[in-house]
Amino acid sequence: MTFPVVGMVGGGQLARMTHEAGIPLGIRFKLLSDTPQDSAAQVVNEVVVGDYRDLDTLRAFARGCDVITFDHEHVPTEHLRALEADGIPVRPGPDALVHAQDKGVMRARLDAIGVPCPRHRIVADPADVAAFAAEGDGFPVVLKTVRGGYDGKGVWVVDSVEEAEAPFRAGVPVLAEEKVDFVRELAANVVRSPHGQAVAYPVVESQQVDGVCDTVIAPAPDLDESLALHAEEMALRIAKELDVVGHLAVELFQTRDGRVLVNELAMRPHNSGHWTMDGAVTSQFANHVRAVLDLPLGDPRPRAPWTVMVNVLGGDYPDMYSAYLHCMARDPQLKIHMYGKDVKPGRKVGHVNTYGDHLDDVLERARHAAGYLRGTITE
């Protein structure tokens, strides 16, 4: 058999769902996981438990893999270069991935290729933040550590020079950004292969609660067609210019004055693309696998007029399984995706997808199910 071996670094839910999507292709899937209990490690046959920050561990894992890809963006760049030097394809490669790891590098590069971003600058200390504020419309200002943040962590919205002290305490570089006056958040998701083929999923609306993605609506309702096309083209251009391989999520602000600005980049399957599992001809996970194997990409178009994804966060009830009875009986079309994680308050432990012809109905069904699973709805 000549079927390839895909090695995935990281045992989270993205790896779990990538494995699920890879099974039909008949490929072998190897996992490097922090623990044997990680979300993906529960469902994959070939699991290596080890620390991705240790080069020897990574190298031993990569031996026998035809390609290495990622559940997260935390593998040190120098390790990725070492794997490449060993002759292992790393997709996305370190030169692309750094833009998803370092917000300073990302902003500089997007500026250079003319992609619109919020006003921004690396700042040295609270006084510099005050200067940055004064250069624009004043406070509030958004401060971000250039590395390591996600789901609202490593991000501060500060209203004064005093409040600007906290981000500097860790001693890591800090990026200041204008607080964008946005009407909503969008995401443009694309997948690109090494030989340069790329596909764009419809632009979606992403609703955050407390800095964490809560609801995704595909396609984004009432989005001007030219703006949607502009966002898709922008994401495709970023993927090409940065030589991304695999899935690229471009998180966007839609501003009150009708522009789109890039908020964040993620170079892996992304929460804003989970709707594709049940709502698109080819899911983001299936296309990510195809891309890292340099196979032709699958059709990214939607299968229904509307698809809605709502995240299931951990709540006060640890027993989500008992909620299945109600949720499945109420909605036989409901798609539940649980990650095998212990329930902790606020932790993403799963998501639900619904699809159909009428957005109101599709949205209500997804929200009800997610709320019932979490325990905030008990009807």
Added chain:
Amino acid sequence: MTFPVVGMVGGGQLARMTHEAGIPLGIRFKLLSDTPQDSAAQVVNEVVVGDYRDLDTLRAFARGCDVITFDHEHVPTEHLRALEADGIPVRPGPDALVHAQDKGVMRARLDAIGVPCPRHRIVADPADVAAFAAEGDGFPVVLKTVRGGYDGKGVWVVDSVEEAEAPFRAGVPVLAEEKVDFVRELAANVVRSPHGQAVAYPVVESQQVDGVCDTVIAPAPDLDESLALHAEEMALRIAKELDVVGHLAVELFQTRDGRVLVNELAMRPHNSGHWTMDGAVTSQFANHVRAVLDLPLGDPRPRAPWTVMVNVLGGDYPDMYSAYLHCMARDPQLKIHMYGKDVKPGRKVGHVNTYGDHLDDVLERARHAAGYLRGTITE
């Protein structure tokens, strides 16, 4: 966590695809597999390698499982009773499963509940076959070993008393059946849960080549609506009367005079239901898992006007992966499902699904892809 553990006996492709469908539910999936290389064993985390014919092995496997279900129908009835005596739910249970294991028992039961079957009778020797033939329209007559046959194995079509000797050589009971004058084969697939809920998939047309399923068209084209409903009701009634839990495939002959007769029963996910993976709201595998866990069943309705499944059999080219480039580039909507099996001529190693609005197009795409993967089309 209170998520249950499903134990599946048998490591074939049905187990592989059941695992794939179970991942989103967050359940644990344990496999009892003949070898570590079996189709499902390659993709499941918790694999026990052992012989399902050995009761101690089965018992040890079942310990810690919340329910036991099957990739095949070969587990001895007395072993299943022993597991039940140990307090492990076995789904489908031994009293149901025997009807899929023993064609003599199946025919007697279907007669008793008034379900139409081909004329049939257990025969003792070749002379008895001649008598059976004389009672009807004469030869040819179909002879089947009552246990152990599948995919045309254990089945003979005999034209004379001399040809009727072979089936008796094994010394096992033989069932004689009239050779039905059928216009095509159909399959009515239903899923039933322990609390009695049942769903019916649309009746499909199943085309065989050399006794092996080749193409399935969902729904069966030009099928009279009342006959379709009659077939669905018949399958639901069989499921209820036989107390089936899980997926039940009822293979049917559509006769020239407009009746449907039951050919075979299978109590597990079935080749005639593979189209549901991409063509139905809820796949047969997802509904089988729900059923054995006594969860509410998912919507069985189709997502597209037409879905076609074509099996990929092993041919002369062992390297199917290299055919992906052509197949995926030619048809970005193509769904490939490969089982991780070594290619041997005539062996089922995968299937493809296509769906869309126009049957001709959907059929052509599936046949082209399957032929190209097999190596019989090289355009």
